[in-house]
Amino acid sequence: MPINLLYHDVTAAGADDASGFAGPEAARYKLTSEDFRCHLDRIANAATQQPVAVADGLPANESSWTITFDDGGLSNATIIADELERRHWRGWFFIATDFIGSPTFCSKEQLRDLHQRGHLIGSHSCSHPERISNCSAAQLLDEWTRSCAVLADIIGQPVTTGSVPGGFYSTAVAQAASQAGIKLLFNSEPTTSEFTVEGCRILGRYNIYRGMTADDATALLTSPVRRWRQAAFWMAKKAAKSVAGPLYKAVRKRLLQQAYAQ
Numbered sequence: 001m002p003i004n005l006l007y008h009d010v011t012a013a014g015a016d017d018a019s020g021f022a023g024p025e026a027a028r029y030k031l032t033s034e035d036f037r038c039h040l041d042r043i044a045n046a047a048t049q050q051p052v053a054v055a056d057g058l059p060a061n062e063s064s065w066t067i068t069f070d071d072g073g074l075s076n077a078t079i080i081a082d083e084l085e086r087r088h089w090r091g092w093f094f095i096a097t098d099f100i101g102s103p104t105f106c107s108k109e110q111l112r113d114l115h116q117r118g119h120l121i122g123s124h125s126c127s128h129p130e131r132i133s134n135c136s137a138a139q140l141l142d143e144w145t146r147s148c149a150v151l152a153d154i155i156g157q158p159v160t161t162g163s164v165p166g167g168f169y170s171t172a173v174a175q176a177a178s179q180a181g182i183k184l185l186f187n188s189e190p191t192t193s194e195f196t197v198e199g200c201r202i203l204g205r206y207n208i209y210r211g212m213t214a215d216d217a218t219a220l221l222t223s224p225v226r227r228w229r230q231a232a233f234w235m236a237k238k239a240a241k242s243v244a245g246p247l248y249k250a251v252r253k254r255l256l257q258q259a260y261a262q
């Protein structure tokens with residue numbers, strides 16, 4: 001099974017809101033340009049092969065890996081793609097289409113350019129719902145169908161890959177994606193196992209957070225123990241959320257705001 005890394009935006013130090021969604025919640029997943037370059041250098045030294053960037057025939061073995069980016073922030077076009085290409089790599093960019101062309105997100109022209117340079121463009125829904133797993137079946141189908149159509153129109157070919165916003169995966173989310181023509185859907189579950197829902201391949205990804213060291217990010221590719229640790233942490237968080245529910249969310253939000261204000 002491939003190992004899939006999940007990045008978001010890359011911004012200059014102190015300019016978190018320059019790309020992608022604004023605010024402390026989104027900033028937790030943004031890396032500085034220096035950190036990002038450091039990650040890529042370290043990964044390039046350790047990886048035995050280049051990241052895969054073809055949707056058809058994404059190999060199902062453990063030495064293959066992908067590097068994915070969610071949301072469609074401006075930094076995809078202004079920083080990330082150049083850094084990948086410097087290493088002869090290509091990435092997977094998942095775009096929340098309602099934000100295309102707004103100030104901190106990629107424009108249509110930038111997305112077309114990324115596609116022409118060999119990067120993969122996929123859907124990350126239209127509106128990036130706060131919790132997509134709470135949407136009705138009709139809403140889900142609309143989110144996937146319209147976003148794929150918008151992107152297909154931009155890149156001039158069908159869009160058959162997607163990633164689940166916020167990591168709020170559910171079977172209904174996958175069923176709707178499959179009905180919209182998505183053949184390969186990434187969620188944010190830190191796992192190398194995959195399965196299919198109505199013919200759509202569902203793959204997990206390992207999250208990269210702000211402040212994660214280059215060694216740590218590289219270890220996600222090279223060390224089953226490190227991957228297991230992220231999976232264990234994810235399971236614990238999931239359990240805490242289901243027990244504490246809204247309380248967990250409120251406390252976490254307040255802590256984040258405090259950290260961001262400092």
Ligand SMILES: [Zn+2]
Pocket residue numbers: 070071124128164165166
């Ligand atoms: Zn997202």
